[in-house]
Amino acid sequence: MAETITLETIDYVSILAKLKLTPEETEQARGDMQKLLDYVEKLNELDTDGVEPMTHLFPYGNVFREDTVTNQEARTEMLANAPKTKDGQYLVPKTIE
Amino acid sequence: MRKQYETIIGLEVHVELATKTKIFCGCPTAFGGAPNTHTCPVCTGMPGALPVLNRQVVEFALAVGLAAHCGIHQYCRFDRKNYFYPDNPQNYQISQLYLPICHDGYVEIDTGSGPKKIRIHEIHMEEDAGKLIHDEWEDSSLVDYNRSGVPLLEIVSEPDMRSADEVVAYLEKLRKMIQYLGASDCKLQEGSMRADVNLSIREAGQTEFGTRTEMKNLNSFKAIRRAIENEQERQAELLEAGKPVIQETRRWDDNKEASRAMRSKEDAKDYRYFPDPDLPPVLIADEWIQKVKDRMPEFQEEKAARYVRDYQLSPYDAGLLTESRTIARIFEETAALSGKPKKAANWLTGETLRLLREKNMEPEALDFSPAHLAALIDLADSGTVNNQVAKKVFEKIFEDDVEPEAYVEAHGLKSVSDTGALEDAARKVLEANADAAEQYRQGKEKILGFLIGQLMRETKGQADPALAGEILKKLITLPPAE
Amino acid sequence: MTQKTIAATALSREIREHKRSVRETALETLKNIQTLDVSVGAFLTVLPEEELLAKADAIQKKIDDGTLTGPLAGVPVAVKDNICTKNLRTTCASKILETFVPPYSATAVEQLEAAGALIVGKTNMDEFAMGSTTETSAFLQTRNPWNLEHVPGGSSGGSCAAVAAKEVPLALGSDTGGSIRQPSAFCGVTGIKPTYGTVSRYGLIAYASSLDQIGPVAQNVSDCAALLEAIAGHDPKDATSLQRQDCQFSAACVQDVKGMKIGIPEAYLQEGLDEDIREAILKAADTFRALGAQVETFPLPLTEYAIPAYYLIASAEASSNLARFDGVKYGYRAPEGEGLHEMYKRSRSQGFGPEVKRRIMLGSFVLSAGYYDAYYLKALRTRALIRESYTKAFRTYDLLLAPAYPTTAPKLGVSLEDPLKMYLGDIHTVSVNLAGLPAISVPCGFDRQGLPIGMQLIGDAFAEKTLIRAAYTFEQAADVLAAAPAGKED
CATH class of the missing domain: 1.10.10.410 (Arc Repressor Mutant, subunit A)
Known part of the structure; x- marks a missing residue:
């Protein structure tokens, strides 16, 4: 049987995912996730012992860039989409230290 | 009667690598630019931007790992560490968890009771975060991504240290080693070397570890010593009072000489590491390892021993000269050019160190030519200039790298021997x-x-x-x- | 829906022979979009006329002075809205990126521009490419040009609908689990999902990095091949991009499948497959046989594990890829409340739609402490096995033939009710992404409602040329679209 998804699990995951769910959305999310996990349970029929997890499709060999500066100053372009800026910086709500 | 406690310390040391560009993009790592002037789509986490690994980062990591007697994962990978914070533009940090480049090494330190090996658990490559500053006017924070993506090595020790002295000895040892490799300038004050202290205490004689805390924001050896003393005392007091030590991250406040817990319910420490699909694994062939080994410099101890043996210097002077790789290089070249190693050593351990202190400079900033120092030694030896004049001329060499004979001639400084x-x-x-x-x-x-x-x-x-x-x-x- | 736009290769020949100008072509395209897109709804952003004409004139100049000689010079192309275009809004059909104007272009876009293609606008899609109908777009309902009551498929629904409605001859899509092939099938156009790493992902806003590929959508196989040829190639900005020397895809448009061995995975013809589609596939098999190929069914193991593995891997990667949308650097920021984390949560909750949130939640969960091995690693191990089962199949067969989707285009508004059921539809497409293989979706008939049916040809890694040759041969022989049922006026 798949993992049982509780409302607490959904609350915890929404903290990780930085999503704010209404009580209805939380209940909906619980149901959805339960259904999906029950479904993916199917994978446990498959014996994967000793199979190396496939993190990359091809043997690329080393892919590097050389240590040379290629980028020009582009502050205006980088900041152009920011919702709030000040003095050439991104402005965010106070971070608590 | 208070019990006897033993302090157990492990270190996580972050070192900013001395590459010209960031770890995953072609932005410069140079200090001092106006905020966000060293940024691009990659290091500001623009949608669609992709990382490509800087080869030099791997070179440096290998050099440091091999110098620290580590094993190398010849198939190593990058993983994403997922957490939300504005200094981290992608809201994940590209780091290494599952297959770090170096593992299971050690460095040897000197302690009061002889040499001791501090084991290194692993060394991994990762990207630095941006800088956050608090804006009083707006009651907000401002983000500068110039440091975002600067390459770091994280050197994780085993919990092998037992005192602040050992910690400082270990850090000094790492620092000198890394500086000799040219992999970083390792300045604690400027943050190019940072140490997080994991500390726990246990009753003397116990073998089980106690609960540890992690101390951050330590910007000097002094702060590290104070923080260790403070934290072992704090934990001892807790245990004496029958209270548990809580596993947590604490931030050291150097002004208050105290630490406090950094905690927030929004910070579930669940980083959901997984292999970064954007970065293929790094393959480190035997030949590459051999090449890095072949390029290993002579480190401080070997160098100092050689100076004592070959130049008949005192161990003290040899130690001073090898404190910095730059001074050692100037010394060796000057000694060779002048044929007078002792005189060369005197100039470097005497006037040079004095001027460095006076001008508040790092030895790495020295850029005068050994040929000029050698020429000055000859001038002084032949009596062409007297000692007082020689010191003045040296100051000019130190500052402007003047050619001493021409300078003496032009300023009429020759000894009057007529x-x-x-x-x-x-x-x-x-x-x-x-x-x-x-x-x-x-x-x-x-x-x-x-x-x-x-x-x-x-x-x-x-x-x-x-x-x-x-x-x-x-x-x-x-x-x-x- | 009447539209006289001709195929891209023919169009570019006329331009090069000075039978028409790029400006004329640009104006016609704008007119097409103005007339047709009111009902089709394929475009989210269209270049303003002035800008488009300026670009057209610049291209014309280069054609005239001999700088541009290729088959895309002066040809209008639409670009899916998850591919960054410098100074042209790129939204991923999400509220969270509604205002995003990229400061850079995707490598594929730069390659198109270098080839002289005329980028006319950005096409609608499922939000962040998560969906199979283009109904999860935050902005617009795209309709199937063959029947406006039906969906165009997804997630590249806008690109496929724009080509099917002949608003443009060419479009770029992206395919993570079938997002080019399935809407191509639904819309009766041709689309290719290239071998992973063939087209640079730099500038493609990531959904699932290990699965995503940009690919071409066109009215026929040779246009598709020409467009793929223009965007393929190694890119130093994408570390997963491959060094391939074999990207002369247009040259593969040859009518010859003699002796080719084609396998049909048995499982793909079983339960859940529309009867009309099964017939069309079997008929296509007969066509191939008639053309000299050997076609047979064979058991391809593990097909039923592809969907669970796919959704675990894709959601996990998505949860991390979409973390960067947080209201700090670009995109939507919710009016501030109490502090940083509240700002994050509000911006993301208001900015993302339900399907995107569902996958972010699932992905965050399967990577979280205690579940990584059971779900994520299990899925990666399954992925390795699926890849292996394809590798084995390609020891026997040059190509695999399969449906692109179990049904033809569903009606608008019925698919989103049951997410799991929607995911299950991807049975024929996702394993190709898991294995990194190339596949082409080609029209092969119509169902009894008059909706197009697409078939998929799947090749071994790097076998695009074989795919293209077989698809081209089939297209020339079968001329499926000429047999379009009445009702689709053309």
Whole structure:
């Protein structure tokens, strides 16, 4: 049987995912996730012992860039989409230290 | 009666690598740019931007790992560490968890009771975060991504240290080693070397570890010592009071000389690491490892031992000279050019270190040419300039790397060894100071020093003091002229 | 829906022979979009006329002075809205990126521009490419040009609908689990999902990085091949991009499948497959046989594990890829409340739609402490096995033939009710992404409602040329679209 998804699990995951769910959305999310996990349970029929997890499709060999500066100053372009800026910086709500 | 406790310390040391560009993009790593002027789509986490690994980062990581006797994961990978914070533009940090580049090494430190191995659990490559500053006016924070993506090595030790002294010895050892490799300048104050201290205590004689805390924001060796003392005391007090130590991250406040827990319910420490699909694994062939080994520099101990053996320097001087790889290099070249290693050592351990202190400079900033120092040593040895003048000329070499012979010539600083000229000057001095001359004749020999001083002044310091003394003596004891 | 736009290769020949100008072509395209897109709704952003004409004139100049000689010079192309275009709004059909104007272009876009293609606008899609109908777009309902009551498929629904409606001859899509092939099938156009790493992902806003590929959508196989040829190639900005020397895809448009061995995975013809589609596939098999190929069914193991593995891997990667949308650097920021984390949560909750949130939640969960091995690693191990089962199949067969989707285009508004059911539809497409293989979706018939049916040809890694040759041969022989049922006026 798949993992049982509780409302607490959904609350915890929404903290990780930085999503704010209404009580209805939380209940909906619980149901959805339960259904999906029950479904993916199917994978446990498959014996994967000793199979190396496939993190990359091809043997690329080393892919590097050389240590040379290629980028020009582009502050205006980088900041152009920011919702709030000040003095050439991104402005965010106070971070608590 | 309070119990005896033993302190167990492990370190996570972050070192900013001395590459020209960031780890995953072609932005410069140079300090001092206006905020966000060293940024691009990659290091500001623009949608669609992709990382490509800087080869030099792997080179440096290998060099540091091999110097620290580590094993190398010849198939190593990058993982994403997922957490939300504005200094981290992608809201994940590209780091290494599952297959870090280096593992299971050690460095050896000297302790009061002899040498000790501090084991290194792993060394991994990762990207630095941006900088956050608090804006009082807006009651907000401002983000600068110039440091975002600067390459870091994280060096994770085993919990093998037992005191602040050992911690400092370990850090000094790492720092010197990494500086010698040219992999980082390792400045604690500027943050190019940072140490997080994991500390727990246990009753003396116990073998189980206690609960540890992690201390951050330690910007100097002094802060590290204070924080360790403070934290072992805090934990001991908790245990004495029958309270548990909580596993947490604490931030050291250097002004208050105290730490406090950094905690927020929004910070579930669940980083959801997984292999970064954007970065293929790094493959490190035997030949690559061999190449890095072949390029290993001679480290401080070997170098210092060689100086004592080959140049007959004192261990103390050899230690001072090898403190910095730059000074050691200047020393070796100067010694070779001048053939006078002891004199070269004197200039470097004496005047050079004095001027560095006076000007508040790092040895790495020295950029005068050993040929000029060697030439100065020759000038002084041949008596062309006297010691006072030589020191002045050296200061010019230190500051502007002047060519000493030309400089001495241009400024008329040669010692006056022309006896005739010196005799003329001496006569003038004796005429002006007839009293003193008389006193000398009456046996007050000490007064000669005064007269030599006057003669030096008369010659603007260019007289050879020994010669000046002889001439004065000769003239004083001569019968008066017609 | 009447539209006289001709195929891209023919169009570019006319331009090069000065039978028409790029400006004329640009104006016609704008007119097409103005007339047709009111009902089709394929475009989210269209270049303003002035800008488009300026670009057209610049391209014309280069054609005239001999700088541009290729088959895309002066040809209008639409670009899916998850591919960054410098100074042209790129939204991923999400509220969270509604205002995003990229400061740079995707490498594929730069390659198109270098080839002289005329980029006319950005096409609608499922939000962040998560969906199979283009109904999860935050902005617009795209309709199937063959029947406006039906969906165009997804997630590249806008690109496929724009080509099917002949608003443009060419479009770029992206395919993570079938997002080019399935809407191509639904819309009766041709689309290719290239071998992973063939087209640079730099500038493609990531959904699932290990699965995403940009690919071409066109009215026929040779246009598709020409467009793929223009965007393929190694890119130093994408570390997963491959060094391939074999990207002369247009040259593969040859009518010859003699002796080719084609396998049909048995499982793909079983339960859940529309009867009309099964018939069309079997008929296509007969066509191939008639053309000299050997076609047979064979058991391809593990097909039923592809969907669970796919959704675990894709959601996990998505949860991390979409973390960067947080209201700090670009995109939507919710009016501030109490502090940083509240700002994050509000911006993301208001900015993302339900399907995107569902996958972010699932992905965050399967990577979280205690579940990584059971779900994520298990899925990666399954992925390795699926890849292996394809590798084995390609020891026997040159190509695999399969449906692109179990049904033809569903009606608008019925698919989103049951997410799991929607995911299950991807049975024929996702394993190709898991294995990194190339596949082409080609029209092969119509169902009894008059909706297009697409078939998929799947090749071994790097076998695009074989795919293209077989698809081209089939297209020339079968001329499926000429047999379009009445009702689709053309």
